[in-house]
């Protein structure tokens with residue numbers, strides 16, 4: 001283990017640590033562009049220059065591995081001069097685009113210029129014009145090669161991470177330019193990541209383009225609900241200027257580093273899958289009378305719903321209400337549902353039904369299960385019966401009421417079959433955040449909040465329980481699913497008194513063996529594996545698989 | 551804080567008996583009245599133009615000359631083809647302390663311009679005329695040099711100036727009061 005000195009501070013590091021990483025451990029920030037902890041070392045931008053004793057020339061920190069006895073100067077004024085010169089060189093052909101550049105405000109050129117630059121430009125020659133100005137190079141990314149500093153991060157990403165090899169550096173000298181191989185376009189499942197890693201505004205996001213300035217955004221840590229991988233993300237919200245994107249609040253999602261889950265990356269489906277938070281939302285509780293929907297107050301609607309459910313139980317029996325919970329719900333919401341439907345009402349016909357069919361998967365991040373909390377639902381032991389059984393019982397006339405959590409049965413079963421089933425039901429309750437064909441046929445529509453509008457946890461495919469935070473207020477009159485159930489329970493004369501999602505989770509961790517010992521505090525930012533290593537759950541998954549084969 | 555005690559000059563005998571002071575005041579007022587009446591009448595007849603009558607400016611018939619640097623109603627400057635110079639960088643919107651600038655950006659078909667405002671509104675009912683927006687603009691796209699001061703409206707919405715009104719202050723020229731030059 002080499003011991004070295006950086007700026008007079010001594011540190012011992014693992015072999016194979018480079019100077020940037022060692023300095024970071026000491027709280028010394030060495031600037032870098034081309035270095036990225038998730039990519040191979042290129043060592044071409046030269047901004048990370050440092051001085052080292054016994055070395056005749058400055059060296060680059062990213063490609064220099066720590067050796068015993070090194071004495072490094074990473075912050076003196078002379079080193080600052082070196083970086084200033086490198087910066088001036090990098091900016092020779094750079095256009096003055098900041099006013100129209102989406103990167104402005106989070107641009108590493110701007111940041112390092114303010115830190116090390118501040119020079120009088122000495123370059124009087126004509127700037128070299130490049131080929132690509134505001135050119136889309138794929139469905140998600142726009143290229144401006146004049147802004148590029150040729151750090152090759154994006155090229156290395158497509159070579160090493162997505163392994164799709166679309167990008168390259170073409171031509172020589174100061175005519176060098178980032179470009180796309182002939183006949184190709186930047187189209188892969190992870191293309192959006194090149195925008196994140198481009199330190200400047202050369203690669204910008206077509207979806208985010210000109211929607212909002214980055215300094216208007218506030219960021220909240222969250223978990224992507226796009227599949228069971230549970231990539232750690234940040235939700236970027238524009239609260240200040242609602243006029244910018246026609247009132248849409250969520251402007252973009254960005255991946256958040258988690259060594260165990262997604263490292264620095266996320267897939268495009270997840271990245272652009274946030275639109276439902278602001279589009280086609282159900283805003284007001286409604287009751288259908290004939291073909292007309294009537295908006296109603298929460299209290300009134302839940303009151304009348306409680307008596308409809310009670311009447312249903314009276315006419316038939318407890319078996320007559322089927323519950324289709326969703327693996328899109330958080331552990332907390334599902335636990336509330338368990339308490340209410342299973343323990344308090346004693347309903348036997350409960351299943352967990354995914355609102356979407358299985359999709360594609362790969363050997364990197366994308367999982368075929370497009371729900372964030374299937375493992376959580378299994379660990380909570382919520383699937384009492386299979387969905388097919390519920391359908392059969394409806395067809396036999398045994399189930400007369402159906403409580404759906406966002407699923408669109410018309411899409412899942414086909415229109416004719418779904419309508420046939422609906423024809424046999426006396427009470428269809430739809431609780432969900434977004435409108436769909438089924439919500440339009442339900443008798444009672446309860447608007448629920450999306451994951452971005454509440455606190456909670458999801459359990460990913462590997463049994464990792466991860467926390468997500470509330471980024472926004474629920475839109476319209478929508479409420480978190482757990483809160484709707486709490487209010488409905490009190491209308492039905494039972495009690496589900498929990499103040500916060502944290503209190504729910506506390507109770508959950510006490511009463512459900514699989515979650516024992518977990519708490520919001522212990523989950524932290526990175527989440528924690530289910531304490532039994534997910535063994536119980538793994539068995540449950542197998543059981544479930546066998547079920548569906550039958 | 552220290553208290554400053556003010557000592558007034560005690561009134562003398564003539565002031566204290568009151569009547570002479572009243573007469574003096576009447577005299578000053580009447581003198582100005584007579585002089586102004588005379589000079590204004592003379593001005594009407596085209597005479598004695600070199601003498602100034604009352605210092606009062608007869609607004610709105612007469613408008614005081616404005617200082618060059620005075621901040622007046624905003625305008626958006628134009629490129630040669632009449633399109634706005636503004637590139638919707640949002641600097642002014644960001645700096646505005648009254649938060650009364652509302653810009654929506656869109657793609658410009660010319661990739662060398664790239665970005666332009668789709669809409670640009672200023673709520674002048676809220677603006678505090680600080681001039682920060684002008685100062686911060688990197689494109690010299692917004693100025694406060696129209697010399698238009700009489701902005702009034704019967705409704706709050708009427709104080710809302712859209713891109714067209716900001717680009718073409720001259721369209722409202724007939725209702726403007728401009729200083730005589």
Ligand code: SF4
Nearest residue numbers: 097098101104107201
């Ligand atoms: S890349 Fe950075 S420095 Fe260059 S124009 Fe964009 S914001 Fe400005």
Ligand code: SF4
Nearest residue numbers: 148149151152154198
């Ligand atoms: S486009 Fe961005 S990431 Fe790619 S080489 Fe240029 S600066 Fe680096």
Ligand code: SF4
Nearest residue numbers: 646677678680681683
């Ligand atoms: S003058 Fe001041 S308050 Fe008025 S629009 Fe400009 S920045 Fe805003």
Ligand code: SF4
Nearest residue numbers: 636637639640642687
């Ligand atoms: S600062 Fe200038 S260029 Fe930028 S948005 Fe305002 S007026 Fe337009």
Ligand code: FES
Nearest residue numbers: 032034045046062
């Ligand atoms: S970060 Fe070291 S050379 Fe680019």
